Structures are given as C-alpha cells and as structure tokens.
Amino acid sequence: MTIDFELSPKIKGTQKMLRMFAENAVRPQARKYDEEEHEKPWDLLKMVHGFMKGGVGGSLGGGEKKEEGGEKKRSERQLTTAVVVEEIFWGDAGIALAFPGQGLGGAAVQATGTPEQKEQFLARFSGEEPVWGAMAITEPEAGSDTANLRTTAVKDGNEWVLNGEKIFVTAGKSALEDSKGFVVVWATVDPKAGRAGIKPFIVEAGAPGMQITKIEDKMGIRCSDTVSLSFMDCRIPETNILGSAEVVDPKTAGTKGFKGVMATFDATRPMVAAMAIGVGRAALDLLKQTMAEEGLEVRYGICPNRMTALERDIMDMEANLKAARLLTWRAVWMLDNGDRNSLEASMAKAKAGLVVTQVTQKCVELMGPLGYSRKLLLEKWMRDAKINDIFEGTGQIQMLITARNVLGFGRDKLK
C-alpha cells in the first residue's frame, strides 16, 4: 500500500447514502427535538433500528478484537463507522446520540465479555424493537478521576450487591425505561486496591435496587437523555461481572486489568472525534453557503497577509476541520490494521473537540444576528458541539493522555 486519501467505493457509497438520510430524515427534525427535550423521534428511531439492527449504534462503541491467531487483518470496519458517524452527526448530534444500539455498554461487553456473555447480552440489539445499551462510570465526586470511584460491588452468595450513585449516564433512560436494555456499571470490589479493584458489571433494566433519580436538562444534545442512577443494595447475578473478579496488580495484569479494559476505548475516542467533525462541518457548510449567497468568495491562493479577516477565518476553520478529520481517519485506520493507537486516538479527539468548539462559535460570530437566532440551527450546533470537548474525556484529559504518550510518562510521573 501507499499513501492514499481516496475512500473505497464501498465507503463512498455508504457515505452518500447516509448524507441523504442525514439531510432528509434527521435534520428536518433537529429543532423539534431540541425544543421538546426528553421526547424521542420514535418513528425515525424505529426506522433506524430496522435497517441498522445495532450496526451503527453498536459500532459506535468500538469493536470485537480481530487479532485472534496473531494475524493482522486489514479491514475498513472502523473507518466505515467513522465516516457514517460524521454524516449522521452532520444531520443532528442530539438525534444521532439518541439512536438505538449497543452504545458504550455494548462496547464494554464486546471488549471484555465471554462468548456466553456476548450471546446473553448482545442478542437483544437485533430484535424487533429498538434497544439501548448504556454505561455508568462518572460519579458526583469522580469525573475524569475514575480511580476514585466509590460505588461498591460486594459478593453475597451467588450475587453481586451494588451500592452507590452514578451521574451523566448517556441513554440511561432509553436503556432502562424505554427498552429492555442494560447499563454497564463500573464499581470497585476492593476500595483499597484503587484502579485494580474497579470492575464492570451488567445491570439489566428493571433490576431491583436500581433507580433513575434524575434526568438532566442540558444546554445541547437535548434529544439524548442523560440520567443519574442510584444503586441501593442492587442485586445482580454473579455471572454479570465482565472479565475476572480477581484483583490483580495493574503492573502485571497486562490487558486483563482496568488499564486493558480502558484501552479498548481507544476505539471510541476517534468516533467521538468523528461526531465533533460532523457538527463542525454542518456549521461551516452553512456559513459558506450563506457567503456564496451574499456573493462573497474566499481567495485561498493569495497570501494570508492579503486576505480579509473573514477569509482567514474561513481558511483556518477549513484547515483545522480537515486536519482533525485526517487525524481521526489515521487513528481508525490504525485500529483497522490491528495497531495500537492510543497516541493517535487521543490526538484526534483532543484536536477535534477543540476545533469544533471553536468553529461553531466562530460561525455564530460571523453570521451575526442570524447565527444567534433560533430560526437557524447554527446556534444549536454551537450548543451541541461543546459536549465533544467534554464527554468521553475532556479536552484536557485528551491532552494529558497525549502528553503521557509523547513524553513516555506514566500517570505517576505526569499527574
């Protein structure tokens, strides 16, 4: 192979189809489900479920390992997902985040579940009705600092007993109230063991002792529900732990420990970057279209010191957005090749989150009162975009991961 930026005909076909879908089916509903927070576009979600059956939503959460046998196989699975995600999020980020499917919960099962667990928990996503999977990791006192989790899991006979409180659970209501889904809850089996004691547990919808205590009202991505969960002596079968219950020293645990599990989320970071890029592109497309209607042209070829401020802004935004996309594609391409991509994945997300926050804010600024008005979707995109710099690790956390990779410092050396 040699350097090539051409997407394969298959991906291009998918991209074209999704672009039409995003434009015609998703975007027209964007405003409605921004205004009517906590409502869902059921017809659309059922249709999406019908033709994806956990496909896109599921792959949002990353993937199966395909290194079995040590053979590296070149696939385009992750790249396809990244391209699809960008298109749908170009349509609308809120609705896209509400799409049914495995989500992050499913990703955790994919990454760490036994074959039996995968069958037991993932089959539901290809049933008749849309189903959601969710993940609960953040707590009121522990955001990015996941080692500080306080939710506990105690073995009692052939059950685990969970106690604690989780917040910011994306699609928690969808998974637990609107469908027979599940949430993957991260809890410690040994509070003294730090990160090594933290394990993922599957909690099914309707589990006794689990309650949705709050549904957040948010600035953006309002079609996607975000909930708080409380666990009071919540009992789940002992087989619902993902991976081993054994607490092992993270230094010797290899891929089996907390670190290994988190590494599987290297796959999700570029997808969050792709989400961001979709929103940023939407904003820039609208600005450029408006400029064209006003008869304004960008003179890309002239020197920057001869450009107008507007031209420089447009050029900067385009370059940044493209750079973010290419960094993202590189990260997923590595994943598709079976290569570790921690550095590249964190770079992609850090760049994309930042770029899109800036691009959407700049576009609103440049459009003036039109940008600020709710008559257009631009103001919504600015609100939506901000989440990309926050969820799945803030921009600062991404920089921290990037810096650790670049400097070769562990978490002990670079706090």
Next chain:
Amino acid sequence: MLSFDLSEEQALVKETIAGFANDMMDPLSRECDESGEVSGDLVKTGWELEIIPSCVPEEYGGFGEGASALTGAIAYEELAHGDLSTALHIVSPTVMAYTVLLYGTDEQKKMYLPVACGEAFTPAAAALVEPRYAFCPSQLTTSAVRDGEEYILNGSKCLVPLAGEADNLLVFASTNPGMGFAGVDAFIVPKGAEGVSVGERELNMGLKALATYEVGFKDAKVPLANKVGGDRGIDFMDLISRSRLALAAMAIGMMRRAAEHSRDYAKERIAFGDPIGSRQAIAFMVAEMFMETDASRMLLWEAAWKCDKGEDFAKDAAMAKNYAAEKCMKVCDGAVQVMGGHGYVRDNMPELWFRNARAFSALEGLVMV
C-alpha cells in the same frame, strides 16, 4: 482505499535523507548559522542524494519519471529536520529544474535539465519574491513586456537564493498585469545580461547560512527563446502550489525537530524536584507540538497526493502551507519557552529555529517538489 503507509521507495528515501540530515546537517546547523555559509561538504553530499535526477527522465539526464509531490514532501521534511538553511540551499535549483521539466519546451529541457542533473551542484536561482509590503505572488510588479524578438524586464526581486553564485536566474514576471496568477510567466535570464544587477548579500533575521540577494532589472532584454514554455507559457498557480508543498514540508521538518528537542529537554530538566515535563503546563505544550506537527503533515500529504493524481490542489496546498507555517512558528516559539533563558541563548538551538521559523511567512517559490 485509505492508507497512510509509505511506499517502499518513499520509506527508503526517508531513511536515506534522515540519515544525512541527522548525522551531517543537524550537527553543523549552528556553525553554518554563525559563519553565514553552508559547508561545501554538506552541499556535495546533499547533492549526491540525487533529488533532482530522480525526478528527471533519462533523455534529459536523469533517471526518473517526473516529480512526485508526495515523495518530495517526505524528502523535504527530513532535510529541514536537519537544518533549514542547508535544506533550502541544496534544493534551491529545483525551481528552475521542475519549472523547465513541467512547462519547458523540448529545447529548453535539453539545454537546462542535464545541468540540473549534473554530478556537481550547480546553483540556479529563482527570483519571485519582491521587496515590498505584504508581497503576494498574485500581484507581481516585476513586468515583462514583449518587444519584437525580446522581452524587456523591469522590477526588483529579493530573497533570491544563490543569485550571486548562479549563472542563470529563473525570473517570474507579470506579462499580463491584472490577471493575477494567470498573468505571470517565467524567464531564464543569464546573470550577465545587460540591465541585470545582483545586489549585496541580504541580511535576514534567520536563514543566515543561506545566501540570498536582491536582484534588479532595468530594461533587461531577454530573448523570446528564454520564455519558459514558449507561447504556451507556464501554469504559475501550479508552480506556486508545488512550491507551497515544498515549504510546508520544510516547516513540518523543522517543527518536528523543535518538538523532539522540547520533549527531550522536558524529560531531563529538573525543577522543584521533578522533570518539568511532569507538570501539565509544560507537558501540554509539548503534546500540542506533536499534535500540530501531525496535523500539518496530514494536510500536506493530502494536498501532495492530490497533486500527484493530477487534481486541482491549489487550495489544499495554500491551506497546508499557511497552516504549517503558522504552527511551525508556534512550535518553535514553544521550544524557546520550554527552555526559558536557555532557549534564548545561542549555546542552544531553539533561538535559531525561532528565527528561522518566521521565514515561511515571507518565502514563496524558493524551492519546489
């Protein structure tokens, strides 16, 4: 199908040039800057990399099949990773060579390309930049007006590399003012021609090892045969864009060097009991340096890839160059900052990179892929 793999040939080019750049160019970087000269050994060894012959077909003295922008971009990044002044010096004849290769008449190719593929380095100077406020190649004031069998050139140029040493200059002049990029032609001007005056060597903030000159044209007469491409002329936008790819690649090479230096220093330098890189303020600066180096390279590679495919890449090349130039300045500024006072003194390299980095906002058309 999307891929970021280098071809075998590109990997070899990268490895070979990296070896030369790291082992020979980089250690002499400071010495060249202080002495104001690129060492002859470096030029000789650099020339033996055969960058130009590898792009020129056999019938004109080379052994290649045309210039690959991507391979050039990979090669130039490595060169500039060694030292920018030396890199610019070694590949400065590319502008004359590739302009003739791409747009010259058969006679012109036969006359000038074998020289550009010769065994010894032969300087050939490209005169594009003009000494005035907010210079832009779309608005050249140097004019070429046809008068019978000749063109009459008037105007002045600056930042002309090796003009003092070269026998021939490639002069870009406006033949059709008001037409922007489309109104520009290129002329091969013997330096001894009447009306051509090469000034004193220029003194610049950086690039001190690279000899650049002002060149003036006062009713300089150039025969018709020396207009590149004859009646057909050149595609100036294409050439400028190829030059922008080359400059972007060099900006990336230099910022990568500065980023690596900052990383290594941040790991070694102890303050308050820990390496300074163990604090986020410094660690994030270093992380951003690497992130923006990669981001710049992605933009460059995509633009170069388009160029090689024969697609319109002018916009992409401009964006890649502007982006890389800006980030190179920022990264080199950071490289000084990470070292504090040690970055400001000439015992260490960052101040040199800092001075060199700003050059990219003034340079156009000095080198080409």
